[in-house]
Amino acid sequence: MLVLQWVLTGICLLTALVVVVLIVRNRTPGVAVLGLLAVVELGLLVQLVLGIVRVAGPHDGVSVATYVGYLIGSLLILPVAAIWSLSERSRGGTAVLLVGVLLVPFLFLRLAQVWGTHA
Amino acid sequence: MPDSSRETHTRTGSGFGRVLVFVYGIFALSATGRSSVQLAVKASQAPVAYSLSAFAAVVYIVATYALATDRRRLALVAVLIELTGVLAVGTTSVLFPQDYADATVWSDYGNGYGYVPLVLPFVGLWWLWHTRGHAGAPGRGARDR
Numbered sequence: 018m019l020v021l022q023w024v025l026t027g028i029c030l031l032t033a034l035v036v037v038v039l040i041v042r043n044r045t046p047g048v049a050v051l052g053l054l055a056v057v058e059l060g061l062l063v064q065l066v067l068g069i070v071r072v073a074g075p076h077d078g079v080s081v082a083t084y085v086g087y088l089i090g091s092l093l094i095l096p097v098a099a100i101w102s103l104s105e106r107s108r109g110g111t112a113v114l115l116v117g118v119l120l121v122p123f124l125f126l127r128l129a130q131v132w133g134t135h136a
Numbered sequence: 137m138p139d140s141s142r143e144t145h146t147r148t149g150s151g152f153g154r155v156l157v158f159v160y161g162i163f164a165l166s167a168t169g170r171s172s173v174q175l176a177v178k179a180s181q182a183p184v185a186y187s188l189s190a191f192a193a194v195v196y197i198v199a200t201y202a203l204a205t206d207r208r209r210l211a212l213v214a215v216l217i218e219l220t221g222v223l224a225v226g227t228t229s230v231l232f233p234q235d236y237a238d239a240t241v242w243s244d245y246g247n248g249y250g251y252v253p254l255v256l257p258f259v260g261l262w263w264l265w266h267t268r269g270h271a272g273a274p275g276r277g278a279r280d281r
Contacts, residue, residue: 082173090169094162101158109154116158 021067025060026122028053036115045106046114051099054114057121058095065092068128076132084131091124145269148211149204156263159256160200166249167193167241174238182237188225189240195221199260212264219257222246226254 032053039046068088072081098117102110149157171189179186195218202211226245229236239248246253 080173080177082177086169086173090165093165097161098158101154101161105150105154107151107154109151112152112155113158116155116162120162 021060021064022125022128025057025064026125028057028060029118029121032057032118033115036111036118040108040111040115043108045111046102050114054095054099054118057118058092061091061095061121064088071132079132084128087124087128087131091121091128094120094124146267147206148202148208148264148267149206153203153263153267156259157200157204159252160196160203160260163241163249163253163256164193164196164200167196170241178238185236185238185240185243188221188242192218192221192241203260203263208264208268211260215257215260215264219261222253222257 032050035050035053036046039050065088068084072079072084076084094117098113102113102117104110147153167189171186171193174182174186174189195214199211199214199218201207202214222242222245225240225242229240229243230245236243241249241253245251
């Protein structure tokens with residue numbers, strides 16, 4: 018689970034770097050960036066499954082609703098960011114992807130907090 | 137061009153507004169999630185705090201919708217309520233922490249969210265001011281795109 022999150026964080030930061038270059042050069046994202054987003058989204062789906070298995074086991078006071086809420090919420094970020102970004106091909110539209118891709122690692126921290134403060 | 141007067145200002149959901157709407161959307165989602173979990177699982181523990189969370193969620197949803205669809209007056213009202221909320225809840229939660237049994241999005245000026253809830257309404261007001269339109273001054277705003 019944690020290994021998966023580290024790998025996804027790496028891909029997110031790589032994507033962020035690519036998106037920053039696109040913003041600076043005033044270009045819009047192509048298939049490569051969307052592919053990276055799809056990979057992260059797939060990883061988040063795996064995280065959801067692993068997370069549900071995790072809370073089904075012993076979880077000692079962890080708020081299941083909050084934990085699963087973050088797991089499901091994290092799945093919404095990138096698709097919404099992609100749709101909202103692609104519906105306006107501009108610098109601002111591209112910057113939406115940067116926010117989305119940087120938000121995902123913060124959700125990992127949040128998940129670790131939700132799990133850690135009680136476990 | 138009878139329709140051109142509607143485009144005399146930058147739409148609030150365009151350009152930088154694209155990012156702003158997305159950030160507002162994130163807070164609409166997280167405040168909604170937070171308050172529904174709080175109200176569903178432990179409503180009786182801290183009814184005031186949880187009602188405030190739900191109120192904040194509604195404010196963020198309205199602000200997101202208004203900014204995304206260029207409803208400027210509604211956006212202004214929502215952002216002003218948001219500003220009042222974060223200042224009022226932030227200040228009272230610092231001065232009288234015992235009155236808040238649990239945290240809300242706006243507690244301690246939103247420090248649980250990296251103080252973004254405190255900064256966001258100011259950015260929102262700036263953006264609404266920055267993109268304000270003047271009917272009869274065609275071309276204004278198109279330049280800023």
